[in-house]
Amino acid sequence: MNENSLTPLLGMTLPQLRDVVVALGMPAFTATQLAEWIYQKHATGFDVMNNLSKVNREKLSRHYEVGRYAPSGSQRSADGTVKYLFTCADGQAVESVYIPDDDRATLCISSQKGCKMGCTFCMTGRQGFHGNLTAHEIINQILSIPDADSLTNVVFMGMGEPMDNINPVMASLQILTSKWGFAWSPKRITVSTIGKLDSLRRLLDESSVHVAISVHSPLHDERASLMPVENAYPVADVFELLSRYDFAHQRRLSVEYIMWQGVNDDQRHADALVRLLRHTDARVNLIRFHAIPGVKLRTATDTAMLTFRDNLNAHGIIATIRRSRGEDIFAACGMLAGKTGKKAEK
Numbered sequence: 392m393n394e395n396s397l398t399p400l401l402g403m404t405l406p407q408l409r410d411v412v413v414a415l416g417m418p419a420f421t422a423t424q425l426a427e428w429i430y431q432k433h434a435t436g437f438d439v440m441n442n443l444s445k446v447n448r449e450k451l452s453r454h455y456e457v458g459r460y461a462p463s464g465s466q467r468s469a470d471g472t473v474k475y476l477f478t479c480a481d482g483q484a485v486e487s488v489y490i491p492d493d494d495r496a497t498l499c500i501s502s503q504k505g506c507k508m509g510c511t512f513c514m515t516g517r518q519g520f521h522g523n524l525t526a527h528e529i530i531n532q533i534l535s536i537p538d539a540d541s542l543t544n545v546v547f548m549g550m551g552e553p554m555d556n557i558n559p560v561m562a563s564l565q566i567l568t569s570k571w572g573f574a575w576s577p578k579r580i581t582v583s584t585i586g587k588l589d590s591l592r593r594l595l596d597e598s599s600v601h602v603a604i605s606v607h608s609p610l611h612d613e614r615a616s617l618m619p620v621e622n623a624y625p626v627a628d629v630f631e632l633l634s635r636y637d638f639a640h641q642r643r644l645s646v647e648y649i650m651w652q653g654v655n656d657d658q659r660h661a662d663a664l665v666r667l668l669r670h671t672d673a674r675v676n677l678i679r680f681h682a683i684p685g686v687k688l689r690t691a692t693d694t695a696m697l698t699f700r701d702n703l704n705a706h707g708i709i710a711t712i713r714r715s716r717g718e719d720i721f722a723a724c725g726m727l728a729g730k731t732g733k734k735a736e737k
């Protein structure tokens with residue numbers, strides 16, 4: 392948390408860092424040095440930046456800080472998943488979920504404090520909207536967990552709708568994938584969205600990260616009753632847009648489909664989903680529903696999920712049933728609420 396009046400440099404893109412150093416009378420190349428220290432060498436202060444002159448380090452420290460802050464709490468699941476709580480400068484809390492899995496370690500990060508999209512089955516949605524995260528607060532989640540160095544993947548699937556906070560999300564993607572930043576391949580990153588079309592178009596045009604679309608029902612009226620966004624951006628329009636992009640080669644398109652008993656788990660829905668996806672190379676993740684307080688929906692049975700999966704596979708669509716992680720600590724899909732109680736683990 393930034394508790395003083397210093398401005399964090401973490402979360403700034405190279406052009407923004409350049410503006411900072413030039414305004415302080417330093418050569419423009421100092422910005423590249425700063426970016427390397429912050430994003431590649433993971434410096435937390437100016438003292439270690441030994442290729443910057445002492446005078447310049449002092450100048451910077453009068454107005455700026457690196458801006459790293461540690462999680463304020465964490466909870467570890469029996470399956471090794473760890474949920475981290477980050478307290479923002481305004482006191483609002485967001486969560487990130489660290490998911491180790493064989494040779495992969497994925498961090499699921501948040502993009503907003505709460506969410507205004509109002510999906511009826513989602514704990515974050517039920518909590519309401521309390522503000523957008525800055526690029527500083529987004530990148531800090533990735534750099535400040537104890538396992539930061541072991542991360543292989545980042546998914547924007549935590550609290551909030553990334554396409555409802557497009558500028559900080561795009562800046563974060565630039566920091567993660569640029570040579571002067573983390574220099575990660577875009578293939579290590581997935582952005583999940585319910586399909587806000589205007590911002591989704593920008594994400595598709597200006598990045599090559601993987602995209603995941605939360606569909607949950609292929610039928611307009613039924614989806615609208617679960618996800619109000621359907622009224623503004625029908626999922627059919629979302630897939631019409633997606634059909635114009637190539638997902639067979641460099642980037643991947645996946646569909647998130649939570650399955651509820653008697654709601655979206657039968658042949659009619661499988662057929663409609665096949666029709667919806669027919670012009671895209673999408674693969675489907677079928678997800679068990681994790682009960683949350685105040686929501687009467689029940690997860691589909693294993694039999695229904697297997698039948699649904701086989702139905703999609705029979706139509707040439709790769710579909711898998713996703714293994715749940717972190718349900719015991721309310722870290723699974725749709726369960727994040729920014730309320731982890733324990734102190735951070737060392």
Ligand code: SF4
Pocket residue numbers: 506507508509510513514515516517549550551552585605725
């Ligand atoms: S599912 Fe995603 S978009 Fe919908 S309310 Fe939850 S966080 Fe927001």
